[in-house]
Amino acid sequence: MRARSILPRMAAVAAAAFCLAAAQPADSPVNVPEPSGLYTGPQRGYTPPTLKGAKVVDAAAVVALIDGPDKPVLIDVAMREKKPANFPEGRLWLPVHPSIPGAVWLPNAGAVPLAPEREALFFERVSQLTGGDKAKPVVVFCHVECWGSWNAGKRLVEKGYTAVHWFPLGVEGWQDQHETRNLTEDPAWKKSQAAER
Amino acid sequence: MRPTFALALGLALSTAALAGVPAAYAAGASDTDQERAARWQEIAKSIFGDRTIAPTDTLVKLEAPKRAEDAALVPITLTMPDRDKIKAVSLIIDDNPAPYAAKFEFGPAADTSELKLRVRVNNYTDMHAVVETTDGKLFEAKQFVKASGGCSAPMGMSDEEAMKGMGDMRMKFADAKPGKPVDATLMIRHPNFSGMQMNQVTREYTPARYIDKLTVSAGDQTIFTLTGDISIASNPVINFGFKPDGKPIQVAASDNQGGHWTRSFTAPSPTN
């Protein structure tokens, strides 16, 4: 267990009344507050413990969903690995993207801003994958300590999806106990890539 | 000393207790193994063409932590006891985007008994060490490593701070016994920017700047030449062995942006 610090006595008394006992941080050890809109900072960083309108899940919960009666749509929004502009010709470059088996990879769909046609395509793809059913369970994830999936989840919540699950530990949280599958980018998403910032 | 922040975001998870694994996801299921094998075949073919690579557990041993504390600083050890048989060894980190991490080509002054290197590991992956023997044959050893995000982890400091002292070198020698090869440690200050690291403030990717070639000699006899790219950790630390002849150890390092550094070190003498 982490050592508990000892607050000054006055603070402890006052703090007890405001103790945020409930929320266990999903992946971050600290309560980064939810931004009011989408998060506009760099994708890597401590994320909040919650996503309003969505359920925060861990790997076990994702497995339970997958094994359950209503199969979830698994949306991976991790960014592609960036090939350095000055990577030399002749040296091997073979990026691979392990993910949850059965997931659809829409790289960088959690970016802010997204070009309007990209955002429209994101919603269109999710609509296709859920069969137009906004109550269908959707699991959004990317990597641990990554805002991309938080933003993507928030977009879906605001679009009216009622069973959005945010899996903040992402691929890293999955692969520790479960097999991964190497995914290739969703072809429709990839085709419109020229529009990506 | 400059503060060090070349540490990955905590992307390697500690062992969480596992209550029960649903059957479909039991570790060791064949799909992932097949995927891994296929990937290795692809990489091996790219590097070694159609040459046969036979498994070995004697010619080379590859040691790496099963679960890395820090994905950007994973220490590995290559043990190759048949010193006179080894021409070169290649280290491949299968699932890294730039999987050909390093190649050591050995010269007459080399002692290959033990070689250590620090690397970046981008995802749970097999690592392969492939030795080429002097008669032109290839042999491989394999190790699985759990780590994530080593290549894209931000440095945690400005690029300028990371480049301070670039090219500075230090070499340490273990006690020399007369007539025996000497163990040495070479340390070079260099950020080895992978080109995949986003600067958290500017939101630009810091361009790749890494040591691409390193030659170490005893006098005019080569010990080894190392070629590599972005999978080598920042501030490389390399342990190697060599046969001393009393001459100074020469190091020449160059990076992909035209940086070039040379340094000479007094080696311990081969006799008492």
Add this chain to the structure above:
Amino acid sequence: MAASSVHPKQGTGLSRRHALFGGLCLCCAATAGLSPRAYAEAFTLEEVGPGIFIRKGLIADADAANLDAIANIGFIVGKTGVLVTESGGSLADGQWLRAEIAKRTTKPITHVVLTHVHPDHAFGAGAFAADKPVFIGHAKLTEALDARGEFYRKRLIDLFGEEKTGPVVYPTMSVADTAEIDLGDRKLGFTAHGPAHTTSDLSMKDSLSGLLFPADLLFVERIPSLDGSLKGWLKELERVKGMGAAQAVPGHGPVKVDLAPAVADLATYLTALRDQTKAAIAKDVPIDKAVDTVAQDQSSHWKLFEHYNRRNVIVAYQELEWD
């Protein structure tokens, strides 16, 4: 919807994330959320010497609620003006301090000390901009702020928003070796230290009380964090011992301590860190194993030990392997 309970990552995973943000560790050991009222009530200023008022920082890491009020901050009232010894960890923290100063004196705030680059000691400075004080810092502070200021600022903004974070403030007076400020009835002597806790450590001594303000060269109660040079820090501690002060205001911990035993305790930790790291290097223990064992025998003496010790080992290892 309530967050379902997920095991926070424990053990090996934690230490690296702390390190990402340098001195600003975002691990929330145990702060329960503090409301603004609780925050205001939590802090009192203690008069530790004639005209010297210090607030003890929370022994915790920065989070959204505590507004990074984790360092010992305060002020000294002189005849001609007020000197702020440490400005706080955020604009909000500095504003609290400024309001407390106004309650006790109408003298102008003439000087603000920026003791080093870490955000818990630097981001309160923006609260005093209107006073147009002299901002005093180590000669190397400017380059350190160049390298990290924006980075820290963005992380704090993520935690508690732009309004409470404040700007990065640069020194207007640089101390390369020693310097002195005269407040009329007392003199403050400054010393710029070699790389130790950081590369920009500045200490101060008050002529009237004889109190030493070593800032983060002296940690008491809270585990020290190594972000400069381990050998340098041990060297600077020797210097601190020789500065002729019987008592000191440390950067973290009780607001006033007897100097000699506090320095001895800190030196014990740093020496264990140095000697055990050296031993690990000599025995070829790789860096990723050394973090598990080095200095673990010191753990009961320091709060937040598990959060910082491993990172200290990594910094120490990479420094000492160059020997």
